[in-house]
Amino acid sequence: MANLKELAARGDKFTGGHRACAGCGATIVARQALLAAGDKPVVTTCATGCLEVVSTIFPYTAWDVPFIHSAFENSAATISGVEAAYQSLKRQGTVTEDIRFMAFGGDGGTYDIGLQALSGAMERGHNMLYICYDNQAYMNTGIQRSSATPKGSSTTTSPNGKKIPGKVQFRKNLTEIMAAHGIPYVAQSVVGNWSDFTKKVEKALAKGGPAFIAILQPCRLGWGYPPELTAELGRLAVETNFWPLYEVEDGQYKLNHTPKERQPIDEWMFQQERFRHLKRPEHQAIIAQIQQDIDARWEQLNKKCSL
Amino acid sequence: MQKIILAKTGNEAMALAMKQVNPDVVAAYPITPATEIVQIFSQYVADGEVKTEFVAVESEHSAMSACIGSAAAGARTMTGTSSQGLALMYEMIYIAAGLRLPIVMADVNRALSAPINIHCDHSDTMGCRDAGWIHIFSENAQEAYDSMIQAVRIAEHQDVRLPVMVTTDGFIISHGMERIDTLPDADVQSFIGKYDPMMHLLDVKKPFTVGAINLTDYYFEHRRAMVDAQNNALKVIKEVGQEFGKKFDTNYGLIEKYQLDDAEVAIVALGSTCGTSKVVIDKLRQQGVKAGLLKVRVFRPFPTEEIARALENIRTVAVLDRSDSVGGFGGPVFTEIRSALYGSAKKPQISGVVYGLGGREIDMEQIEGLFMDLKAGKVKADAVSYLGVRE
Amino acid sequence: MSELKKYKELALGGNIEKGGTAVDFKTGDWRSSRPIYHPENCIQCLFCWVYCPDSAVILKDGKVTGFNLDHCKGCGICAHECPGKKKVKAITMEEEVK
Ligand SMILES: Cc1ncc(C[n+]2csc(CCOP(=O)(O)OP(=O)(O)O)c2C)c(N)n1
Ligand code: SF4
Ligand code: SF4
Ligand code: SF4
Ligand SMILES: [Mg+2]
16 A cells, blocks of 8 residues: 555645635545545546535636546446446557546435446446545535434434434445445545555555445534544544444455444534534433444444454 | 348337447437337347447436446447436436537437327427437438438537437337338448547546536536537538438438428428328329428427528418427427517418327328318417317 | 636536646635644654645645645644644644734
């Protein structure tokens, strides 16, 4: 894996001057992913959402690699078309370079509206890496719930109200759904652990074939925290086991990090506005349920990793 | 020039044209009555008869999305669909045109649900008539074949750079067997020439951004440029159609006039109905009725001036629409034609006739009846009626 | 962008013809606080550089030298992530005086 000196020597392919909020984690994802792709040429796409909107306001683009955006639910389908063109033109000898393909999508564009296109592209086996930057809500349209939004979170379409205290459902486990596709590489990473993410992007691109990485991305606006905490809150999510770092390589599960001491989930939750209403004593049961769910999922994952 | 005569259905003819174009990428999804196009093409791929990378996508939305990615990556790209499939693509149809990607699509016209119906009408393609695509209708399988080949040249022309859909009438043309003249592969290849994609995503040394967001400062300018491209297409379609004629004997234009110049009563139609109408006109002419037809081959760009010139001296005209603009004043062809004539000094009496929805048959008797009613002044001008529905 | 272009002057399809043009857009005036670099406490770990969402940490020959204040939005991630020397940070945030 490239160390920071080597990454720095490569130079940025995702530039400053974009319009993301100060402290935005999504742009950290794009920047680090392109650094990790290294000097090999890469063609990219991104679903409609914060990352795409803030980075391509005409005539300014933060992408210093070939980039295409077409719509919200079709990042995987769009890149599969680009990759098909590459396969065809390479076979015919009109393109000679060795090119990699990378698609980005938010949790809305991936867990929800783009799930079908993603599943289709993965099943077809395109040579592509799909990176879901998961900030756990539709941020670009003003913080609406998605199927990645954690239980209890207050969003503008699962608001904390007099009767209902935020989102009722637990989040969908998309990483496991992708693992069930039996593709060569699936992983979870987090903003706040650059080396874990860099390693995974490098591995995914080197493996060839379809690959999927879900990276948890703290969003200071939607989560409600001071901007300097973006990386730290990512790491803390890992330390609570809410967001384990693991990978599934050719069907083999591997845990990449086990917290020395698992932190209670409220340590993480109560640093964020979106969970603040759950501090009230009458909601203790919800916190307990959330904790239980995390512990159960962690146990399941550990079983898979020890097989 | 040597032609090969074959018996082909419309779908087979379109699939054959696609094979001879030999695109770099096809991304498509099956739907009745266009399914065969996708199936036949898959077989060409399986048999190694084309160099195409075929992407068997999981939906039409993804089909057009993949076509967009592929075309932006510099590949000659084609697809085919119909009805609900086109409707599912709707979002991406606009994007393909807005990004100025020269994708060529075969669309087999079929009614839109509900109620679900698999038969012909033009509601599907008319639904996206304002998206920026070029729309070419076919009277028969021969025209569908010829137009698919011409479409590649039109779409890729430097002054146009817009996607093109070539349509056939579902079942009537798509499944009807016809005798068609086909061209040798080499002639098709030399006619379409090599594709110059200009900027493309695989040119990794020259990174650029496709599909950027425009705020209020640039969106209007980018849409305005499409209007010029559509206007340029009026000329380009004619040039390509004439060159086709020079090389392969059949000329193509934007419209076709059949017994129109001296006609007293005329109808305007698109697609297969034109063929039926021609037979009726031949019969009526023998009886001394000055009947004529204006066939609109190209609906987008709309040949406003040519149509006005062709119709302004005719006494009575009925415009046939195989789709309706529900809640509007007549079908889309009627609306456009009436508007095209607004500036003419002399204008025909004009009425709109919506017919054939959901594959409802239109026969020679009905068309003859319509002509006779027009002649007798029994069709109310500036009104819309429904032909062939139980009222 | 000084002058807005007319429609005929634009690239086909709304393409932005060059990569990375966002560097010409200044976001520095969004800042309410700015990072101050204290080289004496810097161990050149590059954490500030790798986590900056705005590519605003300037490196020369692979070493941190300061910040691109045209782009820096003052989020404070660099300062927060900075380990510094003996627990003394090499980056601190100061309120922006306008
Ligand atoms: C078909 C369609 N439906 C809805 C929208 C509106 N929309 C744009 S972005 C977005 C949410 C994006 O959420 P996510 O994918 O999580 O990305 P984020 O903004 O959080 O980065 C929505 C709902 C759209 N552009 N297209
Ligand atoms: S809302 Fe969140 S994800 Fe969107 S730009 Fe702001 S910080 Fe980034
Ligand atoms: S304050 Fe934020 S934007 Fe500015 S240099 Fe530090 S990390 Fe980058
Ligand atoms: S994080 Fe701090 S110590 Fe590390 S390089 Fe940056 S300024 Fe120096
Ligand atoms: Mg999101």
